[in-house]
Amino acid sequence: MNAEKIPDIIIGRLPVYLRALQRMADNGLKTTSSQELGEHVGISAAQIRKDISQFGEFGKQGTGYSIAYLLDKLKEILKVNHIWDVALIGAGDMGHALVRYQGFTNRGFKIVMVFDNNKEKVGQKIDGFSIEDADKLAERIKSSGIKIAMLTVPAPAAQSVADKLVQAGVKAILNYAPISLNVPKSVKVQYIDPSIHLQRMTYYL
Amino acid sequence: MNAEKIPDIIIGRLPVYLRALQRMADNGLKTTSSQELGEHVGISAAQIRKDISQFGEFGKQGTGYSIAYLLDKLKEILKVNHIWDVALIGAGDMGHALVRYQGFTNRGFKIVMVFDNNKEKVGQKIDGFSIEDADKLAERIKSSGIKIAMLTVPAPAAQSVADKLVQAGVKAILNYAPISLNVPKSVKVQYIDPSIHLQRMTYYL
Numbered sequence: 001m002n003a004e005k006i007p008d009i010i011i012g013r014l015p016v017y018l019r020a021l022q023r024m025a026d027n028g029l030k031t032t033s034s035q036e037l038g039e040h041v042g043i044s045a046a047q048i049r050k051d052i053s054q055f056g057e058f059g060k061q062g063t064g065y066s067i068a069y070l071l072d073k074l075k076e077i078l079k080v081n082h083i084w085d086v087a088l089i090g091a092g093d094m095g096h097a098l099v100r101y102q103g104f105t106n107r108g109f110k111i112v113m114v115f116d117n118n119k120e121k122v123g124q125k126i127d128g129f130s131i132e133d134a135d136k137l138a139e140r141i142k143s144s145g146i147k148i149a150m151l152t153v154p155a156p157a158a159q160s161v162a163d164k165l166v167q168a169g170v171k172a173i174l175n176y177a178p179i180s181l182n183v184p185k186s187v188k189v190q191y192i193d194p195s196i197h198l199q200r201m202t203y204y205l
Numbered sequence: 206m207n208a209e210k211i212p213d214i215i216i217g218r219l220p221v222y223l224r225a226l227q228r229m230a231d232n233g234l235k236t237t238s239s240q241e242l243g244e245h246v247g248i249s250a251a252q253i254r255k256d257i258s259q260f261g262e263f264g265k266q267g268t269g270y271s272i273a274y275l276l277d278k279l280k281e282i283l284k285v286n287h288i289w290d291v292a293l294i295g296a297g298d299m300g301h302a303l304v305r306y307q308g309f310t311n312r313g314f315k316i317v318m319v320f321d322n323n324k325e326k327v328g329q330k331i332d333g334f335s336i337e338d339a340d341k342l343a344e345r346i347k348s349s350g351i352k353i354a355m356l357t358v359p360a361p362a363a364q365s366v367a368d369k370l371v372q373a374g375v376k377a378i379l380n381y382a383p384i385s386l387n388v389p390k391s392v393k394v395q396y397i398d399p400s401i402h403l404q405r406m407t408y409y410l
Contacts, residue, residue: 015404019383023360041385079407086403093302098399100298103383107400108407147410148403155228172406174399178224178308180246188409190402194303194379195312197395198291198353199220201377202284202313204393205352 010051016041017048018074022106025067033064080108087141087170089161090152091116091124091131094176098150099126109148113140117157134161141168148172155179162189215256221246222253223279227311230272238269285313292346292375294366295357296321296329296336299381303355304331314353318345322362339366346373353377360384367394 020040024032034045034052041048052058052070055077059065075081086104088095088111099111114126117134124131132140141149149170153161158177165173172188175181178196181189225245229237239250239257246253257263257275260282264270280286291309293300293316304316319331322339329336337345346354354375358366363382370378377393380386383401386394 011408012405014408015401016385018404019398019401020385023384039387042387077408078404079410080404084403084407093305097298097302101399104400107404109400109403148406150399171410172403174402174406179228180221180225182244182247188406190406192397192399192402193224194306194355194397195309195314196220196224197379197397198289198314198377199223199283199285199312200217201353201379201393201395202289203216203219203282205284205376 006054010054013041013043013047013051014074014078016043017052018071018078018080019107021067021071021074025071029067031064032067032070034059037065075108078108082108083110084108084148085110085112085144085146087111087113087115087137087146087149087165088152089115089134089137089149089165090154090157090176091118091121091126092152092154095150095152096126098152099129111150113144113146115140117153137161138164138168141165141170146170148174150174150176152176211259215259218248218252218256219279219283221248222257223276223283223285224312226272226276226279230276234272236269237272237275239264242270280313283313287313288315289313289353290315290317290349290351292316292318292320292342292351292354292370293357294320294339294342294354294370295359295362295381296323296326296331297357297359300355300357301331303357304334316355318349318351320345322358342366343369343373346370346375351375353379355379355381357381 034048038045038048058070058073086109091114114129115132115134115137121131122133149165151158151173155177158179162181166183166187174190176192178193183189239253243250243253263275263278291314296319304319319334320337320339320342326336327338354370356363356378360382363384367386371388371392379395381397383398388394
């Protein structure tokens with residue numbers, strides 16, 4: 001296994017497999033096949049076998065995959081066999097929805113800090129969190145060693161906040177602001193913009 | 206131009222170009238180059254020229270692209286030169302955040318109906334919308350001719366709601382529920398699951 005050589009498109013599918021396997025495990029299943037997993041995720045069995053085999057031999061011809069074992073392996077590969085602390089910047093509607101979202105912790109993530117630059121919001125509570133002053137963001141993130149941030153600020157503010165996050169040592173940004181960010185190569189950015197996803201579908205309508 | 210032959214990965218980049226160009230136009234710019242656009246979106250100038258040339262000759266060597274013209278063309282290609290009505294199903298935290306989201310209309314979309322299966326929510330207002338009874342979803346969507354839906358229901362409910370949407374004539378689903386959906390080939394699904402995006406980044410950390 002050589003992490004450098006595995007194409008990003010394969011890495012992108014692993015979380016989808018992990019999610020489906022976790023669901024099977026929650027439903028009490030013990031083993032599965034690439035065929036069955038493929039039906040759940042809408043990807044061919046051959047592609048799944050090929051993707052998974054990049055990381056070693058996790059299944060047996062004829063008996064398929066142990067779900068618990070494959071779950072453990074995928075969590076290890078994706079480094080979500082522990083919980084990552086996450087900082088959220090921007091306590092608007094989307095920020096609130098994400099703080100209240102129940103689905104992060106059992107997927108490897110926990111929002112532990114929430115920042116906003118609106119002084120009237122600072123000190124307010126969301127689900128037990130005190131909203132903190134965005135002016136202290138760099139200092140707080142640096143001292144706590146947080147590597148992952150979610151950005152739910154308006155587009156015009158996003159780049160300058162991203163710059164501060166990078167300076168504070170953040171290495172992965174999930175950006176909800178509808179704007180492309182310029183960051184150093186060593187920092188990963190993923191984008192969530194519902195209009196982009198919708199436009200990608202309307203082309204085909 | 207043959208829509209069938211253009212790879213989906215190119216289609217996926219067009220909304221990103223559109224977003225950056227709209228931002229340039231909002232900032233008062235009149236023309237741009239593939240180089241400049243590339244810097245905004247983090248994609249090479251050569252790739253941008255190649256992608257755009259799939260659809261015709263929209264720029265001139267030396268003078269670059271007219272932003273207004275390219276905007277019009279991209280909107281036409283992506284079929285967002287008019288506003289699509291969208292139904293939202295699931296009036297939880299995420300549903301509320303999306304209904305309040307200001308960024309859809311100038312990108313080609315407008316949420317016009319909101320459904321929930323919780324009878325206590327039915328009739329409540331979100332930003333002027335009355336939440337409607339999910340039991341009437343199929344009938345209402347069919348009679349209004351809506352083709353696009355956003356799904357913000359819990360994972361266990363998502364597939365059965367998706368089935369109803371498909372039966373009602375919906376052709377594009379933006380799914381926020383953390384589960385893969387089985388739909389006919391003629392129906393497009395895009396997924397938004399923040400944990401998937403985060404896991405895709407932790408691999409590299």
